[in-house]
Amino acid sequence: MQLGFVTAILPDYDLKQVFQAASEIGYDCVEVMCWPEGKDARRYAGITHISAEAFTESDVTTVRQLADEYDISVSALGYYPNPLTPDLEEAGKYTEHIQKVISASRMLEINRMNTFIGRDWTKSVDDNWPRFLETWPDIIQFAEQQQVRVGIENCPMSFTKDEWPGGKNLACTPAIWKRMYADIPSEYFGLNYDPSHLVWMHMDYLAPIRDFADRIFHVHAKDVRVDQHRLDQVGILAHPLEYHTPKLPGLGQVEWGSFFSQLNEIGYRGPVCVEVEDRAYEHSTEACLAALRQCHTYLRNFIPVGR
DSSP, X not given: OEEEEEGGGOTTSOHHHXXXXXXXXXXXXXXXXXXXXXXXXXXXXSOBSSOOTTOOHHHHHHHHHHHHHHTOEEEEEEOOOOTTOSOHHXXXXXXXXXXXXHHHXXXXXXXXXXXXXXXXXXXXXXXXXXXXXXXXHHHHHHHHHHTXXXXXXXXXXXXXXXXXXXXXXXXXXXXXXXXXXXXXXOTTEEEEEOTHHHHHTTOOSSHHHHHTGGGEEEEEEOEEXXXXXXXXXXXXXXXXXXTEEEEOTTSSSOOHHHHHHHHHHTTOOSEEEEOOOOGGGOSSHHHHHHHHHHHHHHXXXXXXXXX
């Protein structure tokens, strides 16, 4: 396995600074954010450390030279929009950019990109399924042609009032993953697996590692704390952030020893990238770097250097 981090936590850094920070701390890799250039209101969105808009061979050379200079690899290119949004014009733009990120991943010979399935949050899973079948077979067919594996993060994206109740990402439970892979059985269609999302939904986060071993393309290391005293006041039907808090690995309720033990059992040898979304560490760039150092120190207990 390789230990890395998701670059969204360093929005004010350019790619060179990101690689330099990763190298100085001791990480092996980074998942690089590739949003279209421009701002986005959502937290951790709209960040462009590699622009996929008009990616050229010159850009490939630049990225490779920086990676070599700092001895840091790129685990995946990441872009997390909602391609099933009810706004069809927006959905089309998101789908088009997903394909651009897939192409950039192929040109860099990373051959891995991560994203969301998306969802119309006002509709049920069944009512979303026709849009899923209109949109995703073509994306995955394109990824197959590019020989790029697409990892879907399992975040429900149901954290704010405008995302309630359904959330903006269908792919949040094992039952839905089974349905997705039954309808699109491509070996290029898998998971960017994050255990924290299952913890706050009161689900087993270890069983999917065994059950979907051949679909786990990439892993996010994020922890979470369920605040029982708040849950006792608002119940599980409240907005999820009313009773749970994203935390750094080791500061929440994920049992990381068991988690890595299961990854080892299935023979996983891919990237594990820290996703910092702990507000206690977001008040300055130095605080974000401190979070990355703390995560590195903790997770190196489970991922030896050079393994």
